[in-house]
Amino acid sequence: MTNPIGDVLKTEVILAIGTDTTGNHPIIANYIMEAVHQKGVKLLVIDPRHIELVDHADLWLRHNPGTDVALINGLMHIIIKENLQDQAYIDERVEGFDELKSCVEKYTPEYVSSITGVPEEKLYDAARLYGKANVAAILYTMGITQHTTGTDNVKSCANLSMLCGNVGKVGGGVNPLRGQNNVQGACDMGGLPNVFPGYQAVTVDDVRKKFADAWGVEGFPSTPGLTITEMFDAAESGKVKAIYVMGENPAMSDPDKLHIEHCIESVDFFVVQDIFLTETAQLADVVLPATCFAEKDGTVSNTERKVQRVRKAVEPPGEAREDTWIISEISRRMGYTMPASTPEKIMEEINLLTPSYKGITYKRIEKGGISWPCPDEDHPGTPVLHVGKFARGKGLFFAIDYIPPAEEVDDDYPFLLSTGRVPQHFHTGTMTRRGTGLNRLCPEPIAQINPEDAKKLDISEGDYIEITSRRGSIKVKTWLTERSQLGMVFMPFHFHEAPANILTHSIVDPVAKIPEFKVSAVKINKAA
Amino acid sequence: MSMVRLTIDGSEVEVPEGTTILKAAEKAGIHIPTLCYHKRLPPLESCNICIVEIEGEKEPVNSCAAPVSEGLVVTTDSKALHEQRTVNLKKILKHHPLDCPVCDQAGECELQDIVYELGIEDVPYEPRKVKRDDTYSTTLIRYWADRCILCGRCVAACRDLKQIGALSIEGEDENARIVVDPDKCKSCGECLMVCPTGALTENLSRYKGRPWLVKKVWTTCSYCGCGCQFQLNVLDNRVIGITTDVDTGVNQGSLCDKGRFGYEYIGDESRLKKPLIKENGAFREASWEEALDTVAEKFKALIEQHGPDSIAGLTSAKCTNEENFLFQKFMRAVIGTNNVDHCARL
Numbered sequence: 001m002t003n004p005i006g007d008v009l010k011t012e013v014i015l016a017i018g019t020d021t022t023g024n025h026p027i028i029a030n031y032i033m034e035a036v037h038q039k040g041v042k043l044l045v046i047d048p049r050h051i052e053l054v055d056h057a058d059l060w061l062r063h064n065p066g067t068d069v070a071l072i073n074g075l076m077h078i079i080i081k082e083n084l085q086d087q088a089y090i091d092e093r094v095e096g097f098d099e100l101k102s103c104v105e106k107y108t109p110e111y112v113s114s115i116t117g118v119p120e121e122k123l124y125d126a127a128r129l130y131g132k133a134n135v136a137a138i139l140y141t142m143g144i145t146q147h148t149t150g151t152d153n154v155k156s157c158a159n160l161s162m163l164c165g166n167v168g169k170v171g172g173g174v175n176p177l178r179g180q181n182n183v184q185g186a187c188d189m190g191g192l193p194n195v196f197p198g199y200q201a202v203t204v205d206d207v208r209k210k211f212a213d214a215w216g217v218e219g220f221p222s223t224p225g226l227t228i229t230e231m232f233d234a235a236e237s238g239k240v241k242a243i244y245v246m247g248e249n250p251a252m253s254d255p256d257k258l259h260i261e262h263c264i265e266s267v268d269f270f271v272v273q274d275i276f277l278t279e280t281a282q283l284a285d286v287v288l289p290a291t292c293f294a295e296k297d298g299t300v301s302n303t304e305r306k307v308q309r310v311r312k313a314v315e316p317p318g319e320a321r322e323d324t325w326i327i328s329e330i331s332r333r334m335g336y337t338m339p340a341s342t343p344e345k346i347m348e349e350i351n352l353l354t355p356s357y358k359g360i361t362y363k364r365i366e367k368g369g370i371s372w373p374c375p376d377e378d379h380p381g382t383p384v385l386h387v388g389k390f391a392r393g394k395g396l397f398f399a400i401d402y403i404p405p406a407e408e409v410d411d412d413y414p415f416l417l418s419t420g421r422v423p424q425h426f427h428t429g430t431m432t433r434r435g436t437g438l439n440r441l442c443p444e445p446i447a448q449i450n451p452e453d454a455k456k457l458d459i460s461e462g463d464y465i466e467i468t469s470r471r472g473s474i475k476v477k478t479w480l481t482e483r484s485q486l487g488m489v490f491m492p493f494h495f496h497e498a499p500a501n502i503l504t505h506s507i508v509d510p511v512a513k514i515p516e517f518k519v520s521a522v523k524i525n526k527a528a
Numbered sequence: 529m530s531m532v533r534l535t536i537d538g539s540e541v542e543v544p545e546g547t548t549i550l551k552a553a554e555k556a557g558i559h560i561p562t563l564c565y566h567k568r569l570p571p572l573e574s575c576n577i578c579i580v581e582i583e584g585e586k587e588p589v590n591s592c593a594a595p596v597s598e599g600l601v602v603t604t605d606s607k608a609l610h611e612q613r614t615v616n617l618k619k620i621l622k623h624h625p626l627d628c629p630v631c632d633q634a635g636e637c638e639l640q641d642i643v644y645e646l647g648i649e650d651v652p653y654e655p656r657k658v659k660r661d662d663t664y665s666t667t668l669i670r671y672w673a674d675r676c677i678l679c680g681r682c683v684a685a686c687r688d689l690k691q692i693g694a695l696s697i698e699g700e701d702e703n704a705r706i707v708v709d710p711d712k713c714k715s716c717g718e719c720l721m722v723c724p725t726g727a728l729t730e731n732l733s734r735y736k737g738r739p740w741l742v743k744k745v746w747t748t749c750s751y752c753g754c755g756c757q758f759q760l761n762v763l764d765n766r767v768i769g770i771t772t773d774v775d776t777g778v779n780q781g782s783l784c785d786k787g788r789f790g791y792e793y794i795g796d797e798s799r800l801k802k803p804l805i806k807e808n809g810a811f812r813e814a815s816w817e818e819a820l821d822t823v824a825e826k827f828k829a830l831i832e833q834h835g836p837d838s839i840a841g842l843t844s845a846k847c848t849n850e851e852n853f854l855f856q857k858f859m860r861a862v863i864g865t866n867n868v869d870h871c872a873r874l
Contacts, residue, residue, distance in 0.1 A: 005754070005778050026716065026784035027754040033691045056691060145873070178753030180845035182852070183872050189852035190860075191843040191870045197853060202866050215861040221837070225866030228873065231840040240840045240867070241830050244823075246855055247844030253874045269826045275799055286819055287811065289800035292793070293750040294760055294767055298848030300748050302755025304778070310848055313745035313760040314767060314794065318801020319816065323851040327858050329816075333824030336862045338854065346850040357849075368777075369755070423714065426751050426786055435792025437732045440667035441715055441785060514873035 002173035002385040003137065004304045008035045011171035013129055013136035016053055017046040018143020023423040025177045044129055046071065047143060049490060050483040059125055062485060063116040065416055066147055066405035066519045072156040073402065074112030075127040076163055077104045084131030086165030093389065094162050096397035103399035115402065131164055135171040141179065146517040148406045150509040155398040162395045168386035178303040185301035193225035198354035214353055227513040229506060232263035242269040246323055251279040252428035252496065255504040255515040256471050273326055278430050279496055289320040296322050298343045307360045308369035405519040406507040413469065413521035415489050419500045422492045429494035444477060445495035451480040453487065457524060464527035469520050472502040475527050489524065534600035549591040549602055550578055560604050561613065563642050564679035565592040566722050567774050568689060572680045576616040577642060580604045588612060614646055620677050621651045633726030635739035639677065658702045666715040668732050668789050673705050676727035682706060682719035690718050717788040721772060721781050730769060732789055737763035744771065749787045754778060756787055767794045827863065836864035843870045
């Protein structure tokens with residue numbers, strides 16, 4: 001997030017696009033509720049699904065899945081035509097306005113309406129609501145990113161925000177709500193194939209030299225490595241011979257599950273380090289038992305980039321050990337001794353090598369977190385990014401054209417499938433489906449389909465249906481609900497008994513390599 | 529915003545217009561006893577414990593709701609106020625069973641605290657003539673109707689904080705009780721957070737522990753990226769519940785159902801407890817020595833035969849910064865590849 005969560009209380013308009021906030025980020029939804037119901041903030045929801053936020057919205061645009069770029073270009077078209085953009089901000093702080101303007105020229109309300117299915121007058125209403133606000137915040141999640149045009153979608157959100165002068169402002173910003181407790185930190189720490197910690201690119205000679213010197217090795221490859229989706233393809237082709245997985249469950253979370261399983265089975269050696277014998281661990285050659293968050297000290301970075309403490313409360317079960325111990329032990333056996341031993345010592349090494357984390361020490365965050373960038377020990381942290389000027393100097397508009405989703409409906413597969421989470425469960429269900437509590441609230445997978453579609457297919461509430469895509473087929477119970485628009489079905493992906501990712505396809509965004517979980521073509525039959 | 533000056537217990541205080549007397553007193557460091565008042569909720573005025581005297585006014589007022597005004601002279605503690613507070617509290621206590629020895633809340637009960645603070649010693653208990661039914665309970669939250677003092681906090685939290693409105697007070701006098709609309713209730717537990725007594729208790733942990741025997745450890749929630757702060761409640765090396773504080777973290781005491789009830793996995797029997805090695809398609813338990821040697825030897829052999837890029841690693845959005853740092857360092861410095869990624873995209 002460019003801005004802290006509490007900023008939604010300091011804005012005039014919240015644009016929530018592609019985020020089922022009450023379900024996935026309930027605490028952020030609390031803030032939205034307070035903003036809307038107590039502070040008079042206007043809520044504009046853009047989502048193909050009738051999510052709960054819609055019931056609290058001043059305006060809801062229900063667009064066709066995967067048409068976000070066209071929709072946002074359409075809003076910018078109207079904003080520019082009606083001169084609602086923040087021209088002074090653009091002139092001073094952003095480049096590329098003329099290119100953007102000529103690009104959105106053809107996205108007339110009529111054209112956009114034909115692509116998105118949103119009535120023209122609603123496009124005008126939304127553009128004026130967002131465009132006339134003195135400050136407005138954009139919130140988004142995977143509804144924006146999990147598309148083959150995910151990068152374009154994110155850039156479009158940034159375009160819209162910069163067009164109205166909302167980046168670098170309290171109450172404004174472009175705010176992805178992160179879905180895992182430390183997905184921010186895993187990125188910050190260089191858990192990515194193209195960067196070292198602190199987003200220092202592996203392609204830069206000086207960066208490689210700095211890390212080589214610090215770690216006492218000769219050097220590193222100067223080209224980015226493989227992304228998660230590419231790793232599995234490389235496994236299938238034989239290029240990758242071994243995969244070492246720490247705390248991930250790709251056999252449930254990745255698209256086209258049957259293909260992923262096949263890829264994993266193709267590698268010579270598969271090591272999984274986890275707290276449970278997950279669907280992925282079951283495929284491993286060696287399984288290493290690790291500790292969970294309650295059994296270790298450390299830090300995690302939340303969606304506001306705030307680095308906060310995790311503290312050990314209980315001893316791990318059996319012989320389970322901390323991930324840091326396991327990594328260090330493998331490392332030592334391979335002839336490299338990791339010098340740092342405790343989490344606090346590792347943080348000191350992070351401070352040395354990661355400029356944005358330089359001033360974040362255990363001592364300073366004992367009583368509360370600090371948001372990076374925090375360049376030194378006297379720096380208070382940076383709750384709002386890009387204040388005064390952008391990190392890159394000038395902001396940059398991207399002129400982006402609409403590209404349809406990779407898989408579209410046809411006569412054979414006439415329904416659109418979108419996947420996501422339900423409030424009671426988390427990701428692949430590894431944690432939330434243990435024990436009884438959350439399973440009492442939500443015991444089984446349920447597909448949400450529109451009552452009119454159900455009628456045509458002779459499906460009643462609670463019937464089992466078979467959902468089939470070009471990849472495979474699953475059987476699941478139904479919930480007939482207007483939450484799904486006509487021609488659309490929504491399924492959570494937490495459930496191993498009906499894994500939604502058997503159905504999804506693995507075509508990814510060309511830049512971010514993110515799969516298009518929000519649009520797969522499927523057919524639906526009443527199960528025998 | 530214009531400022532208002534008033535006098536509380538002889539001290540002069542300046543606060544913005546619209547501030548309540550309670551908050552003005554808090555600013556001046558003056559403690560007024562409260563019960564139904566909750567920082568995140570609108571004034572409920574159901575307990576009348578926070579009453580104060582205002583010079584020139586005949587009747588005391590509820591300081592949680594009364595706004596300040598210029599020149600106000602407020603007294604927060606007097607014999608008359610103490611007597612009136614005692615009467616008001618006894619009215620509440622009359623129908624509250626003193627089953628503290630078996631109540632989960634004992635030791636962290638706001639009702640206990642206020643009774644102790646006001647020094648009430650004799651409380652004749654009169655059971656209600658009409659037995660209330662324990663209508664309000666979900667699979668995870670238990671309602672003890674007799675313990676409920678009908679302060680209204682849970683109703684307000686569900687309505688105002690969550691905008692769900694699943695709870696209401698139904699019936700009058702002897703039969704008044706909290707009822708839930710089961711179609712609306714999501715069992716999020718916001719009502720549990722605000723209940724000042726043991727009327728709402730978590731109906732999940734099979735293990736119980738007195739608050740003073742439980743170790744509480746502040747940490748960050750392990751689910752989404754909000755970064756909610758809570759305390760793991762630990763008894764005999766087992767997490768038996770989660771508690772929060774209204775002043776700590778972005779969540780301000782709130783949690784979702786995953787955060788509040790999703791802790792069972794920590795101590796689940798199916799946790800991995802020993803390294804496993806697969807042989808002929810089946811796992812067998814192994815020692816750490818054997819497992820680690822196997823991994824290291826295999827990695828070394830593959831690097832030698834096929835080069836470092838023949839190995840790829842997935843680090844984790846569920847692990848700490850320190851673990852992620854070490855994992856990518858291992859992949860880059862020890863294996864020698866940039867093939868490291870995690871599930872940020874999934």
